Amino acid sequence: ALPRDLDGVRVVVSAGGTREPLDPVRHLGNRSSGKQGYALARVAAQRGAHVTLVTAHTDALPEPAGTEVVPVSTARQLAEAVESAAAGADVVVMAAAVADFRPVNTAEHKIKKTDHTPDPTITLTRNPDILAGLVERRRDGQIIVGFAAETGDETGSVLDHARAKLKRKGCDLLVVNAVGEGKAFEVEENTGWLLSAEGLEQRIPLGAKAQLAATLWDAVTALLRRRSHG
Numbered sequence: 397a398l399p400r401d402l403d404g405v406r407v408v409v410s411a412g413g414t415r416e417p418l419d420p421v422r423h424l425g426n427r428s429s430g431k432q433g434y435a436l437a438r439v440a441a442q443r444g445a446h447v448t449l450v451t452a453h454t455d456a457l458p459e460p461a462g463t464e465v466v467p468v469s470t471a472r473q474l475a476e477a478v479e480s481a482a483a484g485a486d487v488v489v490m491a492a493a494v495a496d497f498r499p500v501n502t503a504e505h506k507i508k509k510t511d512h513t514p515d516p517t518i519t520l521t522r523n524p525d526i527l528a529g530l531v532e533r534r535r536d537g538q539i540i541v542g543f544a545a546e547t548g549d550e551t552g553s554v555l556d557h558a559r560a561k562l563k564r565k566g567c568d569l570l571v572v573n574a575v576g577e578g579k580a581f582e583v584e585e586n587t588g589w590l591l592s593a594e595g596l597e598q599r600i601p602l603g604a605k606a607q608l609a610a611t612l613w614d615a616v617t618a619l620l621r622r623r624s625h626g
């Protein structure tokens with residue numbers, strides 16, 4: 397049996413990939429299946445938390461038992477739903493893959509080849525940074541967890557990028573997934589690092605997404621315990 401160490405803790409988890417419409421039939425999206433976010437929500441509920449799952453688009457996944465599910469589509473809808481749920485939450489986990497940009501214009505009718513000579517250009521504008529907004533409006537004692545999908549490159553390793561992102565984003569915990577061919581997105585397993593603002597750097601071995609979820613909730617309960625003991 398799982399520990400009931402999140403009994404009564406109010407948790408918000410975001411999951412899945414946002415879609416930014418171009419016209420009534422097309423969108424800009426990403427490869428998130430929602431599996432990691434749903435595993436986080438399911439495990440938290442099993443450990444006793446009150447869970448609100450704000451979900452963008454996912455593969456066909458069963459609703460995690462005992463959670464309140466709020467479906468959304470675009471980044472701006474996700475922002476609104478997460479912000480409103482976060483107002484009453486002890487912990488917010490941003491596992492959703494949020495589009496950083498959206499098309500400036502959404503065509504009312506399907507864009508036809510004949511509409512365009514020359515070929516059309518899509519102009520993008522920035523979406524709100526939801527995590528940054530959550531950190532800015534953090535309630536006393538509230539724990540905010542970010543996720544990051546990173547690849548190592550010539551400017552640094554996955555862990556280097558993760559350290560920089562944790563500082564920049566100002567969240568309490570950051571889970572960093574190494575992404576690339578067959579990693580993190582869509583698949584059943586995940587791996588990476590768990591970093592905390594207090595300097596924890598824990599390697600998360602390759603395992604089921606529920607296992608990564610358990611590792612994260614262990615870190616969250618440790619933080620909650622320390623905070624409640626001053």
Ligand code: PMT
Nearest residue numbers: 428429430431432490493494525526527542543545581582
């Ligand atoms: O859904 P799966 O197929 O199971 O895959 C899981 C996953 C790889 C999508 C997931 O584990 C993950 O890493 N999610 C975050 C991916 C991501 O968008 O990373 P990022 O580096 O672009 O964003 C960093 C953080 O800021 C994330 O917590 C993200 O939710 C948040 N963000 C991003 C953009 C934005 N406009 N607002 C945000 O709040």
